[in-house]
Amino acid sequence: MSTRTPLPTVNERDTENHSSVDVFVEPPVPPTKSASRHSLPRCRNSFTSTEEHPHIGNYRLLKTIGKGNFAKVKLARHVLTGREVAVKIIDKTQLNPTSLQKLFREVRIMKILNHPNIVKLFEVIETEKTLYLVMEYASGGEVFDYLVAHGRMKEKEARAKFRQIVSAVQYCHQRRIVHRDLKAENLLLDADMNIKIADFGFSNEFTVGSKLDTFCGSPPYAAPELFQGKKYDGPEVDVWSLGVILYTLVSGSLPFDGQNLKELRERVLRGKYRIPFYMSTDCENLLKKLLVLNPVKRGSLEVFPAFALLHRHSLFGQACSRTESPNDLERILPCVV
Incomplete structure (x- = not known):
């Protein structure tokens, strides 16, 4: 992982993750640009x-x-x-x-x-x-570069972006597709500053009852079960990444990082991170529903009783049922800005 221009750090208050572990007491670490991936393929002359x-x-x-x-x-x-x-x-x-x-x-x-x-x-x-x-073409570039240039987003802006991200990821999960590489570098912005999720190079179809076993994506955004080499259903690893993304949007920093992969792994498996003093209680509570060490309790956006719970937080606005269609969600999610 190559280091990018560091983002400013902030004063924080300690919090305890719902994963029943003590709070990690080091200051947040600025995001680092993930090593670029390479994959891609074949076709005819023009x-x-x-x-x-x-x-x-x-x-x-x-x-x-x-x-x-x-x-x-x-x-x-x-x-x-x-x-x-x-x-x-x-x-x-x-x-x-x-x-x-x-x-x-x-x-x-x-x-x-x-x-x-x-x-x-x-x-x-x-x-x-x-x-x-x-x-x-998303002319606004990467969310990562936006954070480097402008610093953390205010929660009003972060929740607008996060609503769009959640809507798109839930759409994928409803079609039995898991992204597996959600990170700030793969979130693009169009000319109107709307989110565009990119790079489906690690994406795959999943089947209920079957397990995936490939470690995919960028380590700072990877779920703990991936570091443990465990098989997984699929959507729950995206849900963890969503938690990391939400934290990054609001704080301008990564919740988990380290000087090397071993250190990063230890921090992810402990599930400890710092809450900035300016973060709202609603945002903090939402993070505790996403960054859950046990993937069974974390669930997926499709079955997570939770997706309704997400919308009860001021971060999202009015509640919606878990059976809402993507179009319904798009009508509901933008209701609070």
């Missing part, structure tokens, strides 16, 4: 080039806005409509069969997702050596 900007299909490729080991992301513009998109360009020749399989799964999952707070996959173009994923 690449042309001009002296200034190459084209792929109906898109003119512009500047590079992201880069990984086997892929890069370019800003592009549709030649007819002028619409800006993000094009993920994957070198298939660098991927082994396992990585290709993972990539195809990511594409398959993104194709079936249609939610206002999830990055949309518009088109897949394949050439002999390269795969192009044409996706929605």
Whole structure:
């Protein structure tokens, strides 16, 4: 994990996690940029080039806005409509069969997702050596970079963002999809500062009664059962990550971190973190429902009696039943800003 510009720390008051352990007494640690992941895949020819900007299909490729080991992301513009998109360009020749399989799964999952707070996959173009994923462009960049530049969010702003994140994650869980890599770096902002969840490279389908066993995602956001090498249902690891995200939005810091992976693991397994003095009691209580060490008690957004409980907190506003559809949730969640 590479260190990014540190965020300012704050005075805090101690709290005790509902996981029945003493409170961790070190100050919050600023988020660190997670090591970039690389995965992605295959498709057919429609690449042309001009002296200034190459084209792929109906898109003119512009500047590079992201880069990984086997892929890069370019800003592009549709030649007819002028619409800006993000094009993920994957070198298939660098991927082994396992990585290709993972990539195809990511594409398959993104194709079936249609939610206002999830990055949309518009088109897949394949050439002999390269795969192009044409996706929605979120011009506001990463939430992580926003926190580095502006510091922590006020709770009013944080709850508006968190409502959108929860709505999108619940939408995925209702479709038996678990993200497994929820973190500030994978939360993008569009031009209107709305959340767009990105990077489904670690996502997978889950089945009730079956278990997943892959350690996925960024360690500071990983649930304790992942550090213990235990199998898991799926949604509960996203719920833990949501707790870490909520804490990060409100405090500008990570609840769990360490000088190395061993230290981080110990802190996560103890489930101890500090509550900033400015954090509201409602937000603190909500964190205690999300950052629960026992995954059975943590539950999932779909069956968590809880999802209704989440909405009783001022962080969300009026209560809703656990059977509300995503559209209903979108009507309800924005009701308090």
